[in-house]
Amino acid sequence: MSQVELVGINKRFGETTVIADVNLTIAPGEFCVFIGPSGCGKSTLLRIIAGLEAPSSGELRIDGVRVNEMEPAKRDIAMVFQSYALYPHMTVFENMAFGLRHLHLPKGEIDQRIEVAAQALNLATMLQRKPIALSGGQRQRVAIGRAIVRKPKVFLFDEPLSNLDAALRVKTRVEIAKLHRSLDGVSMVYVTHDQVEAMTLADKIVLLRPLAGNPDLPSVAQVGHPLELYHHPANRFVAAFIGSPSMNFIEGAISEVTAHDVTVNVAGQTLAAAVEGQGLQVGAKATLGIRPEHVLVGKAGLTGTVAHMEHLGEHAYVHLDTALSPQPLIAKTQLDALKLGERVQFSLPATAMHLFDANGQAMRRQQQEPLAA
Amino acid sequence: MSTAREPVSVIGKQRRRQAWWLVLPTLLVLAATAGWPLARTIWFSLTDAQLQDLSARQFVGLANYIGEGGILRDGEWWHAVGNTLLFSVSTVFLETLIGLGVALLLNTPSRVQGLLRAAVLVPWAIPTVVSAKMWSWMLHDQFGIINAILVGLHLVDRGLAFTADPHLAFPTIIMVDVWKTTPFMALLILAALQMVPGDCYEAARVDGVPRWRVFRYITLPLIMPGILVAMIFRSLDALRVFDVIYVMTSNSHVTKSMSVYVREQLIDFQQVGYGSAAATLLFFIIALCTTLYMGLTRPRLDADR
Numbered sequence: 001m002s003q004v005e006l007v008g009i010n011k012r013f014g015e016t017t018v019i020a021d022v023n024l025t026i027a028p029g030e031f032c033v034f035i036g037p038s039g040c041g042k043s044t045l046l047r048i049i050a051g052l053e054a055p056s057s058g059e060l061r062i063d064g065v066r067v068n069e070m071e072p073a074k075r076d077i078a079m080v081f082q083s084y085a086l087y088p089h090m091t092v093f094e095n096m097a098f099g100l101r102h103l104h105l106p107k108g109e110i111d112q113r114i115e116v117a118a119q120a121l122n123l124a125t126m127l128q129r130k131p132i133a134l135s136g137g138q139r140q141r142v143a144i145g146r147a148i149v150r151k152p153k154v155f156l157f158d159e160p161l162s163n164l165d166a167a168l169r170v171k172t173r174v175e176i177a178k179l180h181r182s183l184d185g186v187s188m189v190y191v192t193h194d195q196v197e198a199m200t201l202a203d204k205i206v207l208l209r210p211l212a213g214n215p216d217l218p219s220v221a222q223v224g225h226p227l228e229l230y231h232h233p234a235n236r237f238v239a240a241f242i243g244s245p246s247m248n249f250i251e252g253a254i255s256e257v258t259a260h261d262v263t264v265n266v267a268g269q270t271l272a273a274a275v276e277g278q279g280l281q282v283g284a285k286a287t288l289g290i291r292p293e294h295v296l297v298g299k300a301g302l303t304g305t306v307a308h309m310e311h312l313g314e315h316a317y318v319h320l321d322t323a324l325s326p327q328p329l330i331a332k333t334q335l336d337a338l339k340l341g342e343r344v345q346f347s348l349p350a351t352a353m354h355l356f357d358a359n360g361q362a363m364r365r366q367q368q369e370p371l372a373a
Numbered sequence: 374m375s376t377a378r379e380p381v382s383v384i385g386k387q388r389r390r391q392a393w394w395l396v397l398p399t400l401l402v403l404a405a406t407a408g409w410p411l412a413r414t415i416w417f418s419l420t421d422a423q424l425q426d427l428s429a430r431q432f433v434g435l436a437n438y439i440g441e442g443g444i445l446r447d448g449e450w451w452h453a454v455g456n457t458l459l460f461s462v463s464t465v466f467l468e469t470l471i472g473l474g475v476a477l478l479l480n481t482p483s484r485v486q487g488l489l490r491a492a493v494l495v496p497w498a499i500p501t502v503v504s505a506k507m508w509s510w511m512l513h514d515q516f517g518i519i520n521a522i523l524v525g526l527h528l529v530d531r532g533l534a535f536t537a538d539p540h541l542a543f544p545t546i547i548m549v550d551v552w553k554t555t556p557f558m559a560l561l562i563l564a565a566l567q568m569v570p571g572d573c574y575e576a577a578r579v580d581g582v583p584r585w586r587v588f589r590y591i592t593l594p595l596i597m598p599g600i601l602v603a604m605i606f607r608s609l610d611a612l613r614v615f616d617v618i619y620v621m622t623s624n625s626h627v628t629k630s631m632s633v634y635v636r637e638q639l640i641d642f643q644q645v646g647y648g649s650a651a652a653t654l655l656f657f658i659i660a661l662c663t664t665l666y667m668g669l670t671r672p673r674l675d676a677d678r
Contacts, residue, residue: 072578073581073582078579079576087576087590098577101582102583150580
């Protein structure tokens with residue numbers, strides 16, 4: 001049981017700020033996923049928690065104790081590296097035992113711990129093999145085993161699945177989720193750029209954004225439950241990053257603000273979004289957002305031309321050229337028979353609409369989506 | 374490697390032929406520059422040729438080797454063999470040890486790393502004759518700077534004859550050779566060090582493995598193949614040692630190496646047949662040492678990485 005707290009963490013490499021003002025608490029037993037596009041500093045943040053990098057300012061606490069100056073080994077953490085970092089000249093057994101040998105554990109303790117880990121990870125038959133004789137998935141499991149045998153309070157994973165093929169990734173993802181359940185009360189911090197991994201594994205997602213030379217922006221775009229980020233993104237960056245295909249954005253100007261919705265003028269038409277409109281000025285620029293699955297294709301209201309179809313079997317995505325935006329509007333549909341160039345009707349239900357002000361901040365939606373427990 | 378012999382396909386044949394064409398120029402050059410002189414030396418070693426008239430020679434069989442005055446019965450030769458082996462073992466040992474230390478220092482990231490790496494190479498870049506002459510002067514018993522310092526510090530009463538004193542000549546030669554070739558060792562080992570994946574160190578650091586254990590169980594095993602190759606190179610060089618010894622202690626019996634012995638027979642005594650026999654023996658001794666060394670270290674060189 002261990003709580004990790006990051007207070008005002010900043011990291012600069014020379015003149016470049018890569019992480020700005022991160023404030024975050026990872027609760028004991030929580031599965032916390034850092035996600036973000038390349039260059040957002042998610043791996044650096046993980047390495048700061050590990051102690052492999054020092055923050056330029058701010059404080060890192062584990063169980064309330066400041067650990068900024070503490071060696072990685074003293075922090076009671078274990079890390080699984082993206083490249084697995086297995087010792088190439090040692091057997092699987094030795095790889096797992098090496099981090100324990102200097103601890104002067106009671107006789108038989110090392111063997112026993114490795115046996116348990118090997119059983120759990122299906123490695124029992126390959127303990128005497130060297131990493132070169134293992135497949136990617138097996139190496140990955142050895143790396144996890146090496147972390148397990150240390151019995152840490154916090155597990156750190158740095159993009160652990162990125163070197164595996166798609167099928168193995170799904171399988172290992174499930175294994176990691178099971179591992180988290182079986183290690184009761186152990187916190188996990190997991191870095192990935194794959195939002196499916198983040199959505200499926202996390203209790204809490206920390207979405208980081210690249211600062212791109214703007215150090216006044218805090219690195220954390222939003223923190224929360226995966227479904228909260230999905231249904232109630234705090235800003236346009238989160239809305240665009242979470243969800244695939246990405247949310248549709250429609251630029252317009254505010255035409256009316258009422259108690260239960262905001263109407264936006266887009267290319268001569270008015271579209272309503274059921275959001276709270278405090279502080280919005282009529283005439284100000286704003287961006288509407290709607291996810292592809294919320295666009296109702298075939299329902300009367302607006303029209304568009306089919307520009308492209310993507311058939312995925314259980315459903316299809318239709319790209320519609322509309323007067324609303326220069327980019328085609330993407331909609332999820334069950335209508336497989338749509339033809340290229342066909343005129344179709346669609347509607348954008350106000351309750352599913354997101355609205356972002358001129359600074360990209362989301363307005364609070366009237367409808368609260370139920371979050372999974 | 375497959376044990377069963379597979380039928381060679383047409384493409385396989387073509388590839389093999391292409392491979393032969395590609396190595397052919399090298400083989401030809403090697404035959405002309407190494408094979409021919411070697412064959413000629415071996416042939417001369419079976420004759421009684423003299424330097425002033427190479428054509429007036431007679432075939433004498435193995436007389437130069439095992440005859441009445443043959444090399445194998447010459448105490449001086451065996452003394453030179455002993456010297457050379459002692460020289461090789463001690464210099465290669467010291468150079469590896471110091472080279473490893475220097476490489477570890479150079480591998481620590483720092484701003485002057487690039488500069489240091491270049492600076493370290495300077496002794497290696499100086500021709501041996503020049504550096505040997507330079508050291509001869511620095512070690513000169515009357516005018517040398519080393520002796521001036523030693524006397525100035527009252528460590529010795531009067532200058533030491535580093536190159537002439539029978540007790541000092543051999544250590545002096547070794548010291549100069551170590552000074553000169555340690556950089557070479559350091560650079561080869563540095564290259565090996567830089568091949569060690571950095572995340573292995575980070576993994577060990579997160580696990581809190583003490584530094585010396587990291588060195589002993591991660592760094593050393595991973596750079597061992599590199600060190601062994603570097604040691605082969607250096608051993609081959611050391612077994613043929615000539616220039617340092619010839620320049621610094623040309624006529625000393627104490628420091629005579631096999632190459633110096635060969636030159637003495639060929640040039641000073643004009644005994645081309647006898648000298649060639651010594652050169653041939655030198656060749657076989659080096660070949661033997663290398664084969665033994667490779668055989669002993671093969672398992673480690675092949676250690677899977």
